[in-house]
Amino acid sequence: MKYQSLIKKISALFILASTTAALNVQAAIFITPKAPSISAASYIVLDHSSGVVVASNKPHAKRAPASLTKLMTAYVIFQLIKDGRANLEDDVRISEKAWKTMGSKSFVEVGKTIKLKILLKGMIIQSGNDAAVALAEHIAGTEGTFTAYMNEYAQKLGMRNTRFENASGLDYKDQHTTASDMAKLASATIKDFPEFYLWYSEKEFTYHDIKQRNRNKLLWSDNTVDGLKTGFTKKAGYNLVASANRMGMRLISVVLGSSSVAARTAQTQKILDYGFRFFETKNIGNITKSVPISNSTQNEIKVGLQNSQAITLARGQYKLSQKAIELNAGLSAPLKKGDNIGHLVIKFEGKNLAKLPLIALEDAPEAGFFSQIWNWILSLLGL
Numbered sequence: 001m002k003y004q005s006l007i008k009k010i011s012a013l014f015i016l017a018s019t020t021a022a023l024n025v026q027a028a029i030f031i032t033p034k035a036p037s038i039s040a041a042s043y044i045v046l047d048h049s050s051g052v053v054v055a056s057n058k059p060h061a062k063r064a065p066a067s068l069t070k071l072m073t074a075y076v077i078f079q080l081i082k083d084g085r086a087n088l089e090d091d092v093r094i095s096e097k098a099w100k101t102m103g104s105k106s107f108v109e110v111g112k113t114i115k116l117k118i119l120l121k122g123m124i125i126q127s128g129n130d131a132a133v134a135l136a137e138h139i140a141g142t143e144g145t146f147t148a149y150m151n152e153y154a155q156k157l158g159m160r161n162t163r164f165e166n167a168s169g170l171d172y173k174d175q176h177t178t179a180s181d182m183a184k185l186a187s188a189t190i191k192d193f194p195e196f197y198l199w200y201s202e203k204e205f206t207y208h209d210i211k212q213r214n215r216n217k218l219l220w221s222d223n224t225v226d227g228l229k230t231g232f233t234k235k236a237g238y239n240l241v242a243s244a245n246r247m248g249m250r251l252i253s254v255v256l257g258s259s260s261v262a263a264r265t266a267q268t269q270k271i272l273d274y275g276f277r278f279f280e281t282k283n284i285g286n287i288t289k290s291v292p293i294s295n296s297t298q299n300e301i302k303v304g305l306q307n308s309q310a311i312t313l314a315r316g317q318y319k320l321s322q323k324a325i326e327l328n329a330g331l332s333a334p335l336k337k338g339d340n341i342g343h344l345v346i347k348f349e350g351k352n353l354a355k356l357p358l359i360a361l362e363d364a365p366e367a368g369f370f371s372q373i374w375n376w377i378l379s380l381l382g383l
Contacts, residue, residue, distance in 0.1 A: 032278050032314050038267040041237065041257025044179040045275045048187050048243070048250040049283070049310035054275045059180040062161055063256045066231030067104070067127045068177065068239050069169030071185050074124055076149045077116075077135060078193040086139060088117040097143075098134040103170055106131040107210050118207065125205035126212035127230065129168040136167035143167050154181070157188050171235045179254040186228050186241050186252045200227030217265045218242055225272075228252075230264070238264040244272050249281040280315040283308050284356060287344060289325060293364045294332040302361040303341050311346065311354040321348045325358065334366040 035045075035055030042058035053059070080086040091113040099110035106128030108114055116138065123131040136146035143166055150164040159181035165172045190197050203220070204213050215230040224244040231239040237257040244251055253272050258264035285308030290300040303325070311318075327342040335341065339360045346354040 030314050030317060036270050036274050038255070038270060039259060039263060040255045040267055042179045043253065043255045043267070043271060044183050045271050046183040046187065046252045046254075047275075047279070047281055047310070047312040048190060048252055049281050050312040051187075052312035053180075054251070054279045054312065055271055056179070059183075060161055060178050061256075062176040062178055063239075064171055064175065064233060064236035065162075065164075065169055065177040065182070066171075066233045066236035066239050067129075067169040068182055068229055068231040068241055069164060069167065069175070070123055070127060070132055070231075071182070071189065071229050071241065072150045072154065072164060073132050073136065073146075073167045074120065074196070075185065075189055075193075076146070076153055077120060077139065078189070078196050079153065080139060082193070086116065088115070088120070090116040090138065092116050092119055092134055092138040094130075094134050095137055098130050098137060101129045101133045101168060101170075103129040103168065105129060106205075106207055106212075108134060108207075121199055121202070122205050122207055124199045124229075125202050125214050127215060129170065132168040133166075154185075157184050159184055169231055169233070171233045179256050182241050182254045182256075183252050186243060186254070189228070190243060190250070190252075197227060200229065215261075216240065216242065217261065218244075218268060221265070222269060222272075230261075232261075240264040240268050242268050242272065244276070246276050247280070249276065249279075251275045278315055279312055280318065281310050281312050282318050283310050284344070284346075284354070285309070287358075288361065291325065291327060291341075293335065295367055297333075297365050297367050301335060301341075301364045303358045304361050305344065305356060306338070306359050309356050311356075313348075313353050317348045317353065318346075321346050321353060323347075333364045335360045335364040337361060337363050 041063055042061045044056040044059040045054050047054060077086060093113050094108045094110050096110050104127045106122035108130050119131040119135050122128040133143055136143040140146035146167055147164050154162045162177040162181040163174060165175040204211055218225040224246045225242055227243045228241045238260055240255050242253050251272055253268050255264050255268050258267055285305060288302055288304040290302050292299060293301045324345050325342060326345050331341055337360055340357055341360050342358050344356045344358055345352060
């Protein structure tokens with residue numbers, strides 16, 4: 001029929017227009033080597049914008065989280081502050097239990113009251129276990145009750161292989177997580193609480209004239225790294241969740257079960273460099289095209305993406321890719337603004353790189369009876 005022919009012609013023209021430049025470019029050779037092998041129990045590198053995993057090894061293996069647990073402790077408190085159920089200026093009383101908590105300390109004093117903001121920054125920047133317990137008790141009465149919040153948010157974030165049993169990350173029974181789950185939590189923190197995420201890049205914390213440095217050594221050696229958290233226990237080994245932003249692309253890496261501080265730092269640098277060197281992220285938006293529509297009071301309808309969407313692909317491929325609109329079979333009026341009408345397909349050398357849903361950007365009312373008869377006659381005449 002007339003409209004099907006037009007649709008095919010428009011799709012073909014769209015492909016031609018988007019690849020004309022590519023036809024004049026000598027064929028490029030893309031070599032994407034295998035992800036590097038590192039000495040750690042598991043790891044993952046995730047693109048924050050698209051959610052694409054660019055490298056991993058045993059990302060779903062369950063491991064003791066150590067102080068990576070504090071990422072969730074902080075996430076819960078951020079959410080409660082956002083909801084108005086906690087405040088940075090809250091006075092937090094330090095219990096004997098918090099004061100006695102083993103491991104890294106903010107050196108808070110039993111019986112004293114300290115502002116929630118100070119405890120929160122101490123927990124984030126220098127990983128104070130005493131601060132984590134004090135915060136948990138302030139929010140929920142007991143640390144045990146607070147872990148119910150932690151596990152509830154873990155489920156909401158899709159952390160299916162994680163279980164928290166305390167707020168500090170000290171080894172305890174069946175407390176566990178995975179590299180994949182920690183990457184999800186880090187990404188959610190960056191997305192949901194950008195104002196608090198800035199604290200993860202601070203290099204030192206001072207309380208009671210005691211200055212302690214952030215344990216994430218990449219903050220000193222790589223200026224593109226701006227978070228997140230380290231962790232260590234004998235059971236967990238040396239862990240590090242990091243995030244870096246280069247050339248408009250943000251990657252999140254998680255290394256679990258490394259052998260030393262130096263090793264987790266070097267290994268994280270290695271896998272981040274790999275991700276940035278061989279991959280890129282493109283934000284696809286502002287795609288607006290007019291396509292023919294049958295049985296409507298108008299001949300065409302504007303279509304596009306509902307929201308800007310990110311795709312991750314081998315570096316350099318996007319500019320040589322083909323873009324085509326594929327419309328749903330039998331597309332006809334009536335259509336309402338927001339209705340799905342097909343996909344924008346991005347291909348490279350015949351392989352699909354992405355398939356993004358397209359929607360109608362305007363209404364397409366159904367034509368009246370006589371208009372439909374007239375269109376039918378025109379189609380019979382091949383007009």
